[in-house]
Each structure stands twice: as C-alpha cells, then as structure tokens.
Amino acid sequence: MSKMPEDFLWGGALAAHQFEGGWNQAGKGPSVVDVMTAGAHGVPREITETIEDDKFYPNHEAIDFYHNYKEDIALFGEMGLKCLRTSIGWSRIFPKGDEAEPNEEGLQFYDNVFDELLKHGIEPVITLSHFEMPLHLAREYGGFRSRKVVDFFAKFSEVCFNRYKNKVKYWMTFNEINNKMDVNNPLFLWTNSGVVVEKGENAKEVMYQTGHHELLASALAVSKGREINPEFEMGAMVSHVPIYPYSSNPEDVMLAEESMRQRYFFPDVQVRGYYPTYALKEFEREGYTIKFEDGDEEILKNGKVDYLGFSYYMSTTVKSDVENNNTGDIVNGGLPNGVENPYIKSSDWGWAIDPTGLRYTLNRLYDRYQIPLFIVENGFGAVDTLEEDGSIHDPQRIEYLTSHIEALEKAVTYDGVDLMGYTPWGIIDIVSFTTGEMKKRYGMIYVDRDNEGNGSMKRSKKASFDWYKHVIQTNGEEL
Numbered sequence: 001m002s003k004m005p006e007d008f009l010w011g012g013a014l015a016a017h018q019f020e021g022g023w024n025q026a027g028k029g030p031s032v033v034d035v036m037t038a039g040a041h042g043v044p045r046e047i048t049e050t051i052e053d054d055k056f057y058p059n060h061e062a063i064d065f066y067h068n069y070k071e072d073i074a075l076f077g078e079m080g081l082k083c084l085r086t087s088i089g090w091s092r093i094f095p096k097g098d099e100a101e102p103n104e105e106g107l108q109f110y111d112n113v114f115d116e117l118l119k120h121g122i123e124p125v126i127t128l129s130h131f132e133m134p135l136h137l138a139r140e141y142g143g144f145r146s147r148k149v150v151d152f153f154a155k156f157s158e159v160c161f162n163r164y165k166n167k168v169k170y171w172m173t174f175n176e177i178n179n180k181m182d183v184n185n186p187l188f189l190w191t192n193s194g195v196v197v198e199k200g201e202n203a204k205e206v207m208y209q210t211g212h213h214e215l216l217a218s219a220l221a222v223s224k225g226r227e228i229n230p231e232f233e234m235g236a237m238v239s240h241v242p243i244y245p246y247s248s249n250p251e252d253v254m255l256a257e258e259s260m261r262q263r264y265f266f267p268d269v270q271v272r273g274y275y276p277t278y279a280l281k282e283f284e285r286e287g288y289t290i291k292f293e294d295g296d297e298e299i300l301k302n303g304k305v306d307y308l309g310f311s312y313y314m315s316t317t318v319k320s321d322v323e324n325n326n327t328g329d330i331v332n333g334g335l336p337n338g339v340e341n342p343y344i345k346s347s348d349w350g351w352a353i354d355p356t357g358l359r360y361t362l363n364r365l366y367d368r369y370q371i372p373l374f375i376v377e378n379g380f381g382a383v384d385t386l387e388e389d390g391s392i393h394d395p396q397r398i399e400y401l402t403s404h405i406e407a408l409e410k411a412v413t414y415d416g417v418d419l420m421g422y423t424p425w426g427i428i429d430i431v432s433f434t435t436g437e438m439k440k441r442y443g444m445i446y447v448d449r450d451n452e453g454n455g456s457m458k459r460s461k462k463a464s465f466d467w468y469k470h471v472i473q474t475n476g477e478e479l
C-alpha cells in the first residue's frame, strides 16, 4: 500500500475512566461514570445514586494504569506510537467541579504521564471531557442543563491549557459530543453531560438545551486555548456512523439524508460556528424552547475548531417502509443500527464491519468541512484467548484494522483527504464504555483481568502488537 505523509500521526486511543483506575486516589472525586455499575452483553449499565461497596464498578480499578503508567507507556514506545490519544479526568483536577482551586496531585499525575510519553517520543493528544464530569456537578447543578457548568468547564480547560501548554499541542473538547442525539439510551446524556431526563420532559428538547451549553463550553475552550498558546491545534470530536439508504428508492435516500442530521448537527456548529437551518426548523416545528443569551452567537463563531476528530466503528442502514429503524439495543450501545445490511458482516457485539464506510466517511466529512480530519477511534471489540504458552492470536483484529487502514490510505492518496492521524481505539485492553465489560477487548496488549475484576493485571503482547509496530515502521506501506 501507499506511504502516508511523513508527519502522519500513527497512535493509539484511550480514555481516563476506561483504563486509569485510581478512581479515588490522590484527591480525585467521583465522576458520572464512577457510579455506573458493570453491564454485560445485552444488559444495560446502571446509574446508581451512591457508590455501594458491595457493587462492582469496572471503572474504579480498570487496568490500573494509575500505578502502571511507566510500564504501559514503555510498551507504547516499543510499539513505536507517534502519539497517544487519552483524556484528562476532569474530577481528578476538580474533584467536585466547582472548587476555586484545582487539585495539585491530579495535575501532577498528568505532568508525570505527559513527561513519560514525551520521553518515549509519543505526542499526547488530549480530550478534555471523555464522559468524566465530576459527579457533584451532575447532582448539584444538573450537569450541562446549567450554564454554570459552562463556566466550570471553561475554568477546568484553562487550568489544563496553562499547566500543559509546553507538553500538549493537540486538544479536543468533548468526546463524541453528538452521542446524546440518541435520546433512547440514557447512558449517553448521563455520561456526555451529567443529565437525566425527568418524567414529563421532552428528551430531545432537554438534549438540545444541554447541547447548546456544551457547544458554548467547547467554543469558549477553543478561544481560550488559542489565546494561551497560538500553536495549539484545537479539535472537536464526534462519533460518526454513516447511515446508508437501504435501496435506490428516493424515500430511502431521503430518510438516510435526514437521519444523518443526528450525526452532523454538533460538528456543523463546532466547525462552521453557527446553527444549521434544519435544526432551527426542527425547534420551530417541534416547539422546542432553546434558551440563547446575548453573545452566544458570537461565542460560537469565535470558537470554530482547527480540526475534526471522530470515531468510526461501523455503518448503519435505514429503510423508509419499516416501522422502526432505531433498533439500536444496549449491546450496540443503543446506536440506531437500523436494518440489516445484506452486504456486510457484524462483530460479536452486532457492530457492522465496513471498511469502505470509513473511506466514504472521510470523503463526506472532508467535503462538508474542508478542514483536517483525525480518526481518533476505530477498533474491533472481540473476545481474545490467552493460550497456554502465553500467546494471544488476534487475526480478526489484524484483518479489521488492515482493511480500515487500506480504506483511509485510499482516502488520502486517491481522494485527497487531509488526514492528520489514526489512533486505533483501546491500544491496550480496557473497560468497554457501553457494556462495562473487559471481555470486549480492543487492545494489541492483553491485560489479564475479567468482567468481575479478577486477574493478575499482567500485560502480554498480542500478535497485533508486532503487526502494528511494523505498520508504523513502514509508515503504512506494509500492512
């Protein structure tokens, strides 16, 4: 295959709550995800009122990167990663979220991590909020329902920009800010925004008002970041799942087009700096009251991003003459996985395997926004087996990643898409977000830990470890 640009950022992706552990160490406060119990294949994760000792919380210890960060980063260095995408745990820096001063021990932890990464020649790519809002902000203020939380996020991001301005260049504001468009699954509004829809409320109206505050918070962070260090690359981050029409029936085509608005609304605002007319028309049609304040338009216009990061795992398909296209169930994280696409297979968790969909996505996003793109999540969740001799063979994962890298390489070298980098999700085994399982493994490094939290935590290289190391060494030439 063709060589990628010399400065292409081959890396790996993680999120604080899914691998760090140390959930209450060194002053860290509980986050919204720390009160989510384990789910399992098809069983929804629960949001609990308190943290009961008798319940298992998979994110509390996760894989204990908190105490193993030097060993793990040495493995990332051995793999030859050019960058590592991860997040700063908001509640490690502001345990409750509304304190006047940040938690110095939390700030020091990330100083240590970034120093270790840079020592191994690995560029940090940092998400400010990856579902880790301080629980206190959710309980006390109603999360991003409240404009006060916009100010708390602005303060958190400013502290991070100032503290790490000489160590971190690439930033993203909110992970998969558009997840919450799927209001059928309470997991997303809760983890995205610390919000629970109350009885009698219109879920979409709540989601859009919450989303407006988050869009303001994102734009304010982007403007502040640029002020603190003009060298910063400020990105948005969305989940992108292309929605195909089931047939050439114009009704299917139009339904797919309309359904894509749930994907495009948030990045439209973050990249273009204003609300799209299809959303304003929806507010009018549905009678939603979204409270804007004077100056909000200006904030959004001034806070347009430099690049768009996105996750890509699967595609979905919709058909205009079926009762319900939104058949996403908890196994798929509630994603509207539409109707069966007869041309593609799915993973054990029902996620469609569609590498061509990644090339299609890159073209659609680049045509729409004409700014650099960054694939910051793509991966294959599967059950891996630790053999007697300690080896782990993961040919399916190598096949999945190979086909998706071929697709992105075609988008760059044949279609001319401006792509900054590629960070496969879960470079090391971590806790699955939607199900709370360890069983759904993504990593090229195996971690001996099961769904119930048992295991030695020992790290072992899978077959994909050396495969990906070679891909990076040849800059994508040999897959």
Ligand code: BGP
Pocket (backbone or CB within 6 Å): 015, 018, 175, 176, 239, 311, 333, 377, 381, 425, 431, 432, 433, 434, 435, 440
């Ligand atoms: C995305 C999240 C990640 C990651 C990924 C895989 O939505 O940004 O945090 O978890 O999904 O999903 P899962 O872990 O449920 O397999």
